[in-house]
Amino acid sequence: MAEFKLPDVGEGISSGIVVNLMVAEGDKIEVDQPILELETDKAVVEVPSNVSGVVESISVKANDEVQVGQTILTVGSGSAQAQEAKPEKESAEETKTKADAEAPKAEPDKSSSSNFVLPELGEGISGGTVVNILVAQGDKVEVDQSVIELETDKAVVEVPSNVSGVVESINVKNGDEAKVGQTILTLSGAAAPAASAQKQEAKAETKATAAPAKTEERSSPRPETKSAERKLVPAAPSVRRLAREMGVDIAEINGSGILGRISAGDVRQFAQGAPVTSQPSAAPALPKVELPDFSKWGQVERVPMSGIRKATVRSMTQAWSTVPMVTHFDKADSTEFENLRKRYKPKAEAAGASLTPTAMLLKIAAAALKKFPDFNASIDTEANEIIYKSYVHIGVAVDTPNGLLVPVIKDADRKNIIDLAKELGELAAKARDRKLSPDDMQGGNFNISNLGGIGGTGFTPIVNPPQVAILGVSRGSYEPVYNKETGNFDARMMMPLSLTYDHRLIDGAAAARFLRWVCEAIEEPFLMALEG
Numbered sequence: 001m002a003e004f005k006l007p008d009v010g011e012g013i014s015s016g017i018v019v020n021l022m023v024a025e026g027d028k029i030e031v032d033q034p035i036l037e038l039e040t041d042k043a044v045v046e047v048p049s050n051v052s053g054v055v056e057s058i059s060v061k062a063n064d065e066v067q068v069g070q071t072i073l074t075v076g077s078g079s080a081q082a083q084e085a086k087p088e089k090e091s092a093e094e095t096k097t098k099a100d101a102e103a104p105k106a107e108p109d110k111s112s113s114s115n116f117v118l119p120e121l122g123e124g125i126s127g128g129t130v131v132n133i134l135v136a137q138g139d140k141v142e143v144d145q146s147v148i149e150l151e152t153d154k155a156v157v158e159v160p161s162n163v164s165g166v167v168e169s170i171n172v173k174n175g176d177e178a179k180v181g182q183t184i185l186t187l188s189g190a191a192a193p194a195a196s197a198q199k200q201e202a203k204a205e206t207k208a209t210a211a212p213a214k215t216e217e218r219s220s221p222r223p224e225t226k227s228a229e230r231k232l233v234p235a236a237p238s239v240r241r242l243a244r245e246m247g248v249d250i251a252e253i254n255g256s257g258i259l260g261r262i263s264a265g266d267v268r269q270f271a272q273g274a275p276v277t278s279q280p281s282a283a284p285a286l287p288k289v290e291l292p293d294f295s296k297w298g299q300v301e302r303v304p305m306s307g308i309r310k311a312t313v314r315s316m317t318q319a320w321s322t323v324p325m326v327t328h329f330d331k332a333d334s335t336e337f338e339n340l341r342k343r344y345k346p347k348a349e350a351a352g353a354s355l356t357p358t359a360m361l362l363k364i365a366a367a368a369l370k371k372f373p374d375f376n377a378s379i380d381t382e383a384n385e386i387i388y389k390s391y392v393h394i395g396v397a398v399d400t401p402n403g404l405l406v407p408v409i410k411d412a413d414r415k416n417i418i419d420l421a422k423e424l425g426e427l428a429a430k431a432r433d434r435k436l437s438p439d440d441m442q443g444g445n446f447n448i449s450n451l452g453g454i455g456g457t458g459f460t461p462i463v464n465p466p467q468v469a470i471l472g473v474s475r476g477s478y479e480p481v482y483n484k485e486t487g488n489f490d491a492r493m494m495m496p497l498s499l500t501y502d503h504r505l506i507d508g509a510a511a512a513r514f515l516r517w518v519c520e521a522i523e524e525p526f527l528m529a530l531e532g
Helices: 092-102 197-210 237-245 264-271 307-322 335-350 357-371 417-432 508-523 526-531
Strands: 002-005 015-021 034-039 044-048 053-058 065-067 071-076 114-117 127-133 146-151 156-160 165-170 177-179 183-188 325-333 377-380 385-388 394-396 398-400 403-405 446-450 469-473 477-482 489-502
Touching: 034 071, 065 264, 146 183, 237 264, 307 403, 325 335, 325 508, 335 357, 335 417, 335 489, 335 508, 357 394, 357 417, 357 446, 357 469, 357 508, 394 417, 398 417, 469 508, 489 508
Parallel strands: 394 446, 446 469
Antiparallel strands: 002 071, 015 034, 015 065, 034 044, 053 071, 114 183, 127 146, 127 177, 146 156, 165 183, 325 489, 377 385, 398 403, 469 489, 477 489
């Protein structure tokens, strides 16, 4: 009997995905006969066998991730071997009975008190700073009554209560950081929210009947982990499926791959009770910067960061450390663009809108995103997939006294320029007044940052993941431009543009084509209607 193990298939390649198995059990194979197709980082290759004989067992299947050195199949002289007896699975009734017996029983409600905990405030928002408490001890609170003002990453929002009663105690104060799920108030005179024994029993029953049977040493119930506390697990869908089939909680495995990525081999090794070696941390930690004592050289003042500034620190650090960014520069002849804007500005004002260059650029960018769908996409590195969006939502950076805010214009491709100008003006006013809701700042696929009203000849904006590109606009100026028809230099208004992009998805040539199309649409606005 001999084993065929995945050999080295190229420099720097340690694993691949099985695309196709080219043999079956019982087939006779020869040395150098291709036996599987493997998708590596760069190509799909046929892997030949280095052993000969009759295939007795195959240890992998299509879509499995396999590591170099992993056993792919076993060959023999052709004699059949009895398969090892598999451990007998528990019946659904036995599993349910076991889960019912071991599941924690819900305690009956012994008081009339109930807690108001900070609810989910929006996608990606885990908490905020308490700005104002709108109730006091002894106040009566009704459902949907606002009880606190909270400064999130981008706005100040009023948070309504989902319980009613009399305020018994307040567990936070102004300036505190409150997390989603944290108890804010305790109220008396009201029944606790219904999350009682029936739900827990239903949960236990679902878990008992749906979970695959495990070997005896892993059959003891594992305490539930709150979803907010569970770590993100870097693993391909095929690896996750393998973990489910083997009855393994993938969140408990420390992957041996780059940045802790979990392979099929890690799952099998963990299921056998063996430790998974070479376990790097999930992400490299940023070095701590030790600051000197500035007061040695003069008077200083320490001011707490606002919620917006803290969010900017987190998001920009995360973006810069995770996205390989490149910036491409170009210039557009905006002479006719500016003439059109001035010509139709009174008409826009009559409709209640201010026709700004940004409003017109919104329409151009929306058309460009439809023509170049890679720029209207996101990368799912965990699943190794690209997510293309059929909708066009564009964020616009707004400078406010409190910091940079980015409200999002939804469905920009479906609105005319006057509608875009009107909506942009309304969102910018809300941003400056700190009245933006979380929904106003979520869902953007692409951003525009226009600094032309302030100055500068160019800058490199930072991509905001999971977006893959951002357009920067600087102040235009008159420059001499050669006219081929007359042979003279004409004074033309030139608009500097910069496009920063995620080089994992966008190549340099694609970025150059995208930005050149934007420039041509500025120079020839009819191009939007013709090609956009």
